[in-house]
Amino acid sequence: MGYYSDRFWKKNWDEGLDDLKEEDYNTTYVAMVQESFDNYPEKKALHYLGVSLTFADMERYTNQFANMLIANGFKKGDVVGINLPNTPQYLIALIGALKAGCIISGVSPLLSAEQIKYQINDLTSTGKKAALVTLDAIFAGHITKIADSMPGLDLIIATNPASFLPKIKQVLGKLLKKVPTGKVTPIPGKTVIELHKDVLAKASADPVKVEVTPDDLGWIQYTGGTTGPPKGAALNHRNIVHNIKAINSWLGWDQGAGILLSGFPMFHIAGLTVCEAALCLGWTQVLIPNPRDTDHICNEIRNCKPTYLVNVPSLFQMLMANPAFKELDFSGIKGCVSAASPFPKESQVEFEKYVGQGKLLELYGMTETSPVSVMNPSKKAKKLGTVGMPIMNVDITMVSPETGEEVPIGEPGEICIKGPLVMQGYFNRPDATKSTIDENGFLHTGDVGIMDEDGFIKIVDRTKDMIIVGGFKVFSSKVEDVISQHPAIGLLALVGKPNPERPGSELVKAYIQLDPVYKFNGDYEALKNDIISFAKEKVSPYEVPKEIEFMEEIPLTTVGKVDKKVLRTK
Secondary structure (H helix, E strand, C coil): CCCCCCCHHHHHCCCCCCCCCHHHCCCCHHHHHHHHHHHCCCCEEEEECCEEEEHHHHHHHHHHHHHHHHHCCCCCCCEEEEECCCCHHHHHHHHHHHHCCCEEEECCCCCCHHHHHHHHHHHCCCCCCEEEEEEHHHHHHHHHHHHHHCCCEEEEEEECCCCCCCHHHHHHHHHCCCCCCCCCCCCCCCEEEEHHHHHHCCCCCCCCCCCCCCCCEEEEEEECCCCCCCEEEEEEHHHHHHHHHHHHHHHCCCCCCCEEEECCCCCCHHHHHHHHHHHHHCCEEEECCCCCCHHHHHHHHHHHCCCEEEECHHHHHHHHCCHHHHCCCCCCCCEEEECCCCCCHHHHHHHHHHHCCCCEEEEEECHHHCCEEEECCCCCCCCCCCCEEECCCCEEEEECCCCCCECCCCCCEEEEEECCCCCCEECCCHHHHHHHECCCCCEEEEEEEEECCCCCEEEEECCCCEEEECCEEEEHHHHHHHHCCCCCEEEEEEEEEECCCCCCCEEEEEEEEECCCCCCCCCHHHHHHHHHHHHHHHCCHHHCCCEEEECCCCCECCCCCECHHHHHCC
């Protein structure tokens, strides 16, 4: 602990910053957001496809959601999965569930039916009761088929992305097939309701009287691993409150003084955290349900004049490819935050030509650290190509992945993090927790970085088998386990290949060695299509291989493991 123990990077923090005191973050998210409801009732909280909700609206709707859960027998510690894109319903369910003392878990709407089933069953494996808030299209397409195999799922709340829009827009959106929709039908043994019809139109809006403490779990956010199925990172209110307050202080975000536009999905911990922060600050936030619709984002920037943009690098790159983005007025933009995957330095330089010099700020974090642990300065000079330096109350050490010994400044080592932002552990996975958080309280990230003499960190490698696709993490061994169930596959290896259309993003490429017992007719194209169709049924769209190459023999190391280093050079 010699090289990093004095936290020398603090001298390079922006003027006036210091560690937060424990009493600063010894509170709950519910208490924090209530201050915004009290102080800004008539202010616009959310802007969504031309419709606005005030903080008073949000207080009423979140009380109704909480009271609905309680009326359905939900108690403190039960779970609410939120299976939605970035819509007002996501934040209503989030805050409503937390008010009722429940734990929320983001369930990506991109997940397959099998993946949704796995997450709900894992969440209820210790006897917790679960509710799922989902789109009517996902309800009809997935939930009806798997409901019987999710015994812990007690309550299903369906909604539609257009439910807050005027009736004429709802009808037109469905007629023109611009809005996905599905029929909501009864399911034996489950309570099935619709959010607007059964909750927001009927439930009590009285304040909820459930005691929530800083030590209570409020979030179980799932994250993949290089081995095994996804694990739920368990975060308590103190974890989340510390992270939000540290981010707000670091960035100089003032109460009631900003407008946030984020394309980050809320089911991702980074997207969730910035939206939670905006609500606590009394900011207006512009919700983006489809981050790939860059024309819509450009229109929202033009009309809503946000002060901060937050996105994954690939979305910033997609925006730069849209001529309309280059014509926008960025004088009101104070900063652009980038996270979740590497942002190539040359692209960062180009991006700042449009938005303004020094406005782009890259950071580093992970679900297990609530999530942000390292950021570039908000005011002082940033170092493009680095993810910044440790933020408030964060201890960092860098160790050799081979020996576990601390490495000197300037040498590559695994980043290990300690502080009030570190998760409570993996939900119901004591062995995984023990192998990730050491006896000194340091969380081993699996990411390799180099810290320079000023405390700035450059990520030089990441967990060996992880592939980044547009900001989403694809853990190859997990996906390999699923796709290998195809009868033609004898041996399978997935690697990431640079995506020529999106610098900094990757394509999933599959190398396949056929099973010798498989009766193959020699039509490789037909087999490729069949394997891709199989994968689409089993995994998320971004996990499906975009390229397939058949090999007579996949290269192996001397101990018989697939040699991905060789495959990556092909």
